[in-house]
Amino acid sequence: ELQRCVFTDNLVSLSESGRDLGKFSVSVEFACRAQQPCMLVHAQSQGAIEDSLCGTTVTGLITEGSHLLLMRLFALKGKVPENMTFISIDQNLHIISATFEQLGVEKEEFDGECMEVFGIKRTLLFSEDDPQTWHCYFLPDHMVSRVQLGSPVAVKILQLPSYQEKVEIPKMSLSWEEDMQMRSKFLDRKEEQKADHASYLRRHPEIRALISDFLQFLLLRKPDDVFQFAREYFLPFTCHHPQSESTQAVDPSI
Incomplete structure (x- = not known):
């Protein structure tokens, strides 16, 4: 209003x-x-x-x-x-x-x-x-x-106003770093997310092993198209797509 x-x-x-x-x-x-x-x-x-x-x-x-x-x-x-x-x-x-x-x-x-x-x-x-x-x-x-x-x-009033005029609301700059309440909420949320992510990684140690294997194989092959290489590397882990010939040729154990 x-x-x-x-x-x-x-x-x-x-x-x-x-x-x-x-x-x-x-x-x-x-x-x-x-x-x-x-x-x-x-x-x-x-x-x-x-x-x-x-x-x-x-x-x-x-x-x-x-x-x-x-x-x-x-x-x-x-x-x-x-x-x-x-x-x-x-x-x-x-x-x-x-x-x-x-x-x-x-x-x-x-x-x-x-x-x-x-x-x-x-x-x-x-x-x-x-x-x-x-x-x-x-x-x-x-x-x-x-x-x-x-x-x-x-x-x-002598002339009726036009009701087709649009109201422009000026944008106000928000310096949340200078607002103690907003900064406190940001830091609390940041620590909460860090703790949640760390807890998830502890419950799933296979994530670190999977990422480590991928990085080692990536640095070994040094492909020009990193996205295509990642797609072919992780494609066997899905149960929705059959392995392509190029993927079958990749041996993650190397």
């Missing part, structure tokens, strides 16, 4: 009159931190309010970034579990309470087509008298609108 969350949403900020105020984007990608796989969330908004440039950027997997990823997962499942309340931290390192609720399914029009969208209500409680609430809608995973209650600005 996390793999299905790896994509970028591009929306625009609109005023109540429909004026374009700026852009809003959210991207999720796989990353690696301290040799551990993780998810990297990058959210950015930029625009102008009353002709003054403004914008914010959030990168990481805490606070706003984790909330955006959680809502993508809720939208994929089409359901928000009950009592979804988390203790979070804002950008000023203040402890806040984050609550998610399901708004249900509504219908919105995109490019002249009416489509169903899944709504999620997110509430941040900085203090008992200062809650902030957003209504976010997804189709079925991409965010199509985001509105903060009481704000004159709404974030909406």
